Amino acid sequence: MTDAFAQHFGNPLAEQRALAAGRALAPLGDRRVLAATGPDRLTWLDSITSQALTALQPGESTELLVLDPQGRVEHAAGVIDDGETTWLLVDAPDADPLLTWLQRMRFRAAVELRPADEYAVIGAVGTGAVPGQLVAAPHDVPLVWHDPWPGVTAGGWGYAPADPHPGAAWEWVEAIVPTGAWSELAERAEPGALAGLLAADALRVAAWRPRRSAEVDERTIPHEVDWLRTAVHLAKGCYRGQETVAKVHNLGHPPRRLVLLHLDGSDSVLPVHGDAVRAGDSEVGVVTSAVRHYEDGPIALALVRRSTPADADLVVDADGTAIGAAQEVIVPADAGATASVPRIPRLGSARRTPQESQ
The missing domain is CATH 2.40.30.110 (Aminomethyltransferase beta-barrel domains)
Incomplete structure (x- = not known):
C-alpha cells in the first residue's frame, strides 16, 4: 500500500518533472474531504463564506474562505458540487475545525455535514493524468476539482503584476477517490508514476499558490496573499469579514x-x-x-x-x-485602494471671485 503521506518516493526532483508533465500522480494524505448535503447547502455556504455559490453547477469547481469578523482567514476549502452533495477539499489539520464551525452555523438551514473519510485525494497536473476508473462519482458526476488558480474568477481581483502569471501552467486538479484506490494505484503504478508531497508543494510554490496550512497565520487577510483572485467574490451579499475585505480593497492597502x-x-x-x-x-x-x-x-x-x-x-x-x-x-505595495473616490476641497481652500461674493 502506498504511503499517502510520503514526502517522496526516492527522487523528489524527478518526481517534480514527471508531475509537472502530467506523467505522475501525487497521493495527498495532507488533504481531507468533507460533505454537505441538503437542499440549502449552496445558499447556506454562500451566506457564510467569501464565495458566491448559489449558482454553482454540478461538476463546476471553485474555492471559498471562512473569515473572522475582522476579515482574517480562518478556513479555506476547494469546492465541487455534484447536484446532490457539495464536496469540500480541505488541508487535513483544518478539516475537523472547519467541520465543527460549519456545524455550529447550521441553525435552521436544511443541511447535513459529515467527514467523508471513505474518500481520499489524489493530485495531478491536467485532468488526463488521473485514471477515470479511480475517480469517485456517487451521483454520476466525476469528483475532480480543478484548481481555479491563477485565473481571476467571477467577482475576483488579481494583484500580481506578472504577465503571464508563473502559475499559468499550474493546471492543478485534485481527484476524490475511494480510499482503497491508493492501494490499487500503488499496485498498478509504473516506476516514476508516483510523486510525493515535496513534489506537489514545489510546483505550488513556483506557481505562487497560497495554502491555508502554510501561508495563513492569525493575522492573514486574503489581500496579502492574492487570494481575492480565486476565493473571494467582491460583489456578493454580506458575509462575515466582508467589511474588511471591501475596505482594504477599495480604500486601503494590505499590511x-x-x-x-x-x-x-x-x-x-x-x-x-x-x-x-x-x-x-x-x-x-x-x-x-x-x-x-x-x-x-x-x-x-x-x-x-x-x-x-x-x-x-x-x-x-x-x-x-x-x-x-x-x-x-507577488502582491505589490500599492495593492488595494482601487476605488475612485473624488477629493472634496477643504473649506476655504478655493478663493471666491468678486462676482461670487456679490
Whole structure:
C-alpha cells in the first residue's frame, strides 16, 4: 500500500518533472474531504463564506474562505458540487475545525455535514493524468476539482503584476477517490508514476499558490496573499469579514505582502516555515513555504511588511545560517485602494471671485 503521506518516493526532483508533465500522480494524505448535503447547502455556504455559490453547477469547481469578523482567514476549502452533495477539499489539520464551525452555523438551514473519510485525494497536473476508473462519482458526476488558480474568477481581483502569471501552467486538479484506490494505484503504478508531497508543494510554490496550512497565520487577510483572485467574490451579499475585505480593497492597502524568494543555495540549507526574513538589521517578515524546485532551485514564499522596498536585499535566518534572498513581487505595495473616490476641497481652500461674493 502506498504511503499517502510520503514526502517522496526516492527522487523528489524527478518526481517534480514527471508531475509537472502530467506523467505522475501525487497521493495527498495532507488533504481531507468533507460533505454537505441538503437542499440549502449552496445558499447556506454562500451566506457564510467569501464565495458566491448559489449558482454553482454540478461538476463546476471553485474555492471559498471562512473569515473572522475582522476579515482574517480562518478556513479555506476547494469546492465541487455534484447536484446532490457539495464536496469540500480541505488541508487535513483544518478539516475537523472547519467541520465543527460549519456545524455550529447550521441553525435552521436544511443541511447535513459529515467527514467523508471513505474518500481520499489524489493530485495531478491536467485532468488526463488521473485514471477515470479511480475517480469517485456517487451521483454520476466525476469528483475532480480543478484548481481555479491563477485565473481571476467571477467577482475576483488579481494583484500580481506578472504577465503571464508563473502559475499559468499550474493546471492543478485534485481527484476524490475511494480510499482503497491508493492501494490499487500503488499496485498498478509504473516506476516514476508516483510523486510525493515535496513534489506537489514545489510546483505550488513556483506557481505562487497560497495554502491555508502554510501561508495563513492569525493575522492573514486574503489581500496579502492574492487570494481575492480565486476565493473571494467582491460583489456578493454580506458575509462575515466582508467589511474588511471591501475596505482594504477599495480604500486601503494590505499590511503585508506575499513575495517569492530566490534563495542562495551555496550552503545547501533550506529554510523552514516561520524562519525570519530580514532587510539589513530589521526583521521584515517570515518564510511561509520553502522548497527545492527542479528548475528554479531553492525558492520560498514569504510574507513581508508592505513597506519593505521591492528592491531590498533580503536575508533569511535559517537554523543559524544567513541565506541571501532576492525577492520577486507577488502582491505589490500599492495593492488595494482601487476605488475612485473624488477629493472634496477643504473649506476655504478655493478663493471666491468678486462676482461670487456679490
